[in-house]
Amino acid sequence: MKPKFILLAVLLPLFVMSCASSGSSAERSGGKKPSWVDDKHSQYPNEKYLVEIGEGNSLKSAKQDGQASLARIFRTTIIVDSTVSTRYEDLSDGETILESRMNTTADESITQLSDETLINVHFAESWTSDMGKVYVIAYIDRMETANIYRQRIDQDGMTTDSFIRKSARQSDLLRRYGFLDAAMVLDQKIQSMREQLEIIYQPFARAVMLPYDPAELRSRYADTAEQMQFSVSIEGDRDGKVASVVSQVLTDRGFTISSNGSSLSVTGRVQMEEVTLDNKYENLRWTLFLEMRNEAGDIVVSMDEKKRESAISLQEAESRAYRSMEEVMNKTFLRGLEDYFDSFAMD
Numbered sequence: 001m002k003p004k005f006i007l008l009a010v011l012l013p014l015f016v017m018s019c020a021s022s023g024s025s026a027e028r029s030g031g032k033k034p035s036w037v038d039d040k041h042s043q044y045p046n047e048k049y050l051v052e053i054g055e056g057n058s059l060k061s062a063k064q065d066g067q068a069s070l071a072r073i074f075r076t077t078i079i080v081d082s083t084v085s086t087r088y089e090d091l092s093d094g095e096t097i098l099e100s101r102m103n104t105t106a107d108e109s110i111t112q113l114s115d116e117t118l119i120n121v122h123f124a125e126s127w128t129s130d131m132g133k134v135y136v137i138a139y140i141d142r143m144e145t146a147n148i149y150r151q152r153i154d155q156d157g158m159t160t161d162s163f164i165r166k167s168a169r170q171s172d173l174l175r176r177y178g179f180l181d182a183a184m185v186l187d188q189k190i191q192s193m194r195e196q197l198e199i200i201y202q203p204f205a206r207a208v209m210l211p212y213d214p215a216e217l218r219s220r221y222a223d224t225a226e227q228m229q230f231s232v233s234i235e236g237d238r239d240g241k242v243a244s245v246v247s248q249v250l251t252d253r254g255f256t257i258s259s260n261g262s263s264l265s266v267t268g269r270v271q272m273e274e275v276t277l278d279n280k281y282e283n284l285r286w287t288l289f290l291e292m293r294n295e296a297g298d299i300v301v302s303m304d305e306k307k308r309e310s311a312i313s314l315q316e317a318e319s320r321a322y323r324s325m326e327e328v329m330n331k332t333f334l335r336g337l338e339d340y341f342d343s344f345a346m347d
Contacts, residue, residue, distance in 0.1 A: 164217060
């Protein structure tokens with residue numbers, strides 16, 4: 001099983017490895033307010049550090065406030081959803097660069113602030129005022145962190161290039177697409193890391209050289225998706241509602257729906273039946289079975305779900321059933337498809 005990594009990112013909604021490490025820090029209480037409380041760059045110059053002053057009623061809350069303040073420095077135009085972040089953890093390969101560079105002391109918890117988290121955060125001096133307000137210096141060493149980013153980008157770039165090359169060698173259309181899909185997951189993370197690196201240390205960001213062309217990858221990905229033509233056939237689907245949702249799931253990924261004997265297919269059956277229960281509602285039990293086959297006719301993804309719906313009328317129970325089936329297809333079936341694609345890259 002390959003090690004899992006979480007991408008370096010520090011802004012909602014990107015998911016990252018959260019680690020707060022402290023060097024030698026001095027804690028002070030009372031007395032004259034230190035200069036750094038009002039001037040955060042007095043000890044940590046901006047050209048070398050990203051620094052914020054955290055405030056709170058305890059040292060822990062002050063550190064969390066410092067982390068959140070650092071996170072707000074970062075802004076990105078690249079939105080990477082949680083599904084991509086999760087898949088990245090599985091697909092990213094190589095040595096555990098991040099974990100080997102991060103340490104967390106026993107009295108510090110790894111904290112997720114909403115969807116904002118940070119890596120390589122250090123805490124220096126802290127000071128408690130006579131009123132009990134705690135202040136702490138939270139900082140990121142620009143050069144140290146930039147080196148971590150560069151290593152991760154270089155490593156993921158090589159893995160992405162490997163997926164692209166493997167895709168070109170596949171005769172099976174689904175496998176060809178699967179490797180490109182994995183490459184796209186890594187590429188999205190790489191692009192977000194480059195944006196973060198621009199903020200941390202711009203010279204390193206400008207020096208990034210990828211072994212592949214991102215624009216060419218996206219073009220090849222779209223072309224391959226367009227070649228994937230599926231036929232959809234669902235038994236018992238009286239109004240074609242289930243087939244419509246299946247088709248939407250596929251077209252959302254850029255695939256094509258065809259009725260001309262496509263070599264790729266999604267088939268299944270849907271069944272609904274009234275059930276009598278000791279309640280004041282109309283009850284309906286539904287069953288949905290789906291399977292996807294590749295060009296050779298092999299089953300690559302399957303789903304078999306059952307559920308009961310209750311409503312004040314049979315019509316409303318049926319409407320709820322279709323909504324539930326749509327939700328299941330978008331979660332279970334689509335997730336199964338993504339797992340199938342990722343399995344090629346993880347062999």
